[in-house]
Amino acid sequence: MTEYDGAPDGPAESLDLEARPIRRLSASPAEAAILAAGIPVDPREMPGLIRRVERRMPADAETVRAALIEVRRRGWVARMNDLANRAGRIWVRRNEAETAAGTITLLDPDDATLLAALDTAVAARLRGLGPTPAAALEGIAAELLEAGGGALSADRHAALAREAAAAFGLAGDAAVGFLDQVSA
Structure with missing residues (x-):
């Protein structure tokens, strides 16, 4: 391995992949903030999370958490719509699920939490x-x-x-x- 680039000198050294951790030389400040927050993030959520955190730099753990909730809302909307459809609640609209998702502050809400938020949004529509x-x-x-x-x-x-x-x-x-x- 050369001292300048970390590349292996020859074939024998290149076979020893587990001895060396893989380094990523260019992590953005947003990625560093996400890693520093210590919040588990699914790899498919990272691109959207990085964009949101970049807009809010400098970002602390609470900022990263809020951005991750925004990223996950789309999935929650789909899950609420699926739960409503499976229950035969054909009167539930997507915008009610979106409104409900906007009220959730947990990182990993369960179905009961999602349905409670959805019920509140549907009730508001009914009263209207x-x-x-x-x-x-x-x-x-x-x-x-x-x-x-x-x-x-x-x-x-x-x-x-x-x-x-x-x-x-x-x-x-x-x-x-x-x-x-x-x-x-």
Whole structure:
């Protein structure tokens, strides 16, 4: 190995790869900040994370953490949409998942955390559709018909009615009365 470039002198020295750590000679200040933060990062997240950290230099561990959360939000949106679709919640929109992802501050949220944030965003939309749970239910049904989704099945309608009741804070007898009213 020459003292100037670290390259092996000959074939015998080149076979001893484990004896020498591989060095990366050109790490950006953003990469150095990411490594110094000590937060585990998936290699596929690095390009986006480096760009975000570069914009915020000098970056401490909290800055790197915030940038990593931004990088991961896209995946969380996809995961929330998948969870909603698997549950048959066809009224959940992508922008609600994006809004929900924007409220999450954990680096690795579980499905329950994602769904809680999504439920909050959907509840806000339902409350925005009308002054009552019935108006919100009608608004969602109209949106789905307009989008070509057709009418909701009885079980999907009941699930949406439960979400509308929860969004408006109906509980106990009030919720039962509302659910009976809209299922009749």
